Amino acid sequence: MSNDPSPSSASWTDDAESYLRIAGGLCDVSRLRTKDGWYWQLAAWALAIISFGRLPRRLFLQDYASVLGPIQAYPRQWDEIPRPLVVHEVRHTRQFLFAGWFVPILGWLGKRSRVWAGVLPVGLVYILFPLPMFFAWGRFRLELDADSYSWRVSLDRGWMTAESVQARARQLGEAISSWAYLKAWPRSWAIAACERRAENVIRDWQRRHAAELARYFPP
Numbered sequence: 001m002s003n004d005p006s007p008s009s010a011s012w013t014d015d016a017e018s019y020l021r022i023a024g025g026l027c028d029v030s031r032l033r034t035k036d037g038w039y040w041q042l043a044a045w046a047l048a049i050i051s052f053g054r055l056p057r058r059l060f061l062q063d064y065a066s067v068l069g070p071i072q073a074y075p076r077q078w079d080e081i082p083r084p085l086v087v088h089e090v091r092h093t094r095q096f097l098f099a100g101w102f103v104p105i106l107g108w109l110g111k112r113s114r115v116w117a118g119v120l121p122v123g124l125v126y127i128l129f130p131l132p133m134f135f136a137w138g139r140f141r142l143e144l145d146a147d148s149y150s151w152r153v154s155l156d157r158g159w160m161t162a163e164s165v166q167a168r169a170r171q172l173g174e175a176i177s178s179w180a181y182l183k184a185w186p187r188s189w190a191i192a193a194c195e196r197r198a199e200n201v202i203r204d205w206q207r208r209h210a211a212e213l214a215r216y217f218p219p
């Protein structure tokens, strides 16, 4: 997921505790890291090659957050991380945790082992299912799932409004169909699906909100 904070000398790592509180509260195996690790460098090279240079290394390393199992990695030079983005990345870790159940033995040894076991099934679905590009349904669905979870949590916590969710949904549809996600899904389909999901999430939230109000202020 992309972000575009202005570069400055401050780093989100100065405030890592507060981000970890959000991430850990939603999924307790979450670990927050910077994108300095060698494996991220390697992934950046691979993505640049696969995308014929349309997803440059710099973009992947400096403008995008990425998740592998429990590790949620953000560029060190970001001065802060938008909270909805933290929630989006946490959801990816939860996807790994869920998929880990499908890996015999390793996936059944407890959460810490399961979240790593999930790397293989999630990786296959995310990268290859059914095609690596243009019709990467798995990647499209996993991203939509992560973002709509983030809308739900962010609406509940007052970090997003219905209008900002609608705007974000369109942005996500455009991002998923761009080179940033290796053209995972046709543009108009992606935008329509994201907008539809946003309306559902907003409607659910309004319903929950109304039920909550009715509980405290019975008619």
Ligand SMILES: [Zn+2]
Pocket: 001, 088, 092, 143, 146
């Ligand atoms: Zn994502």
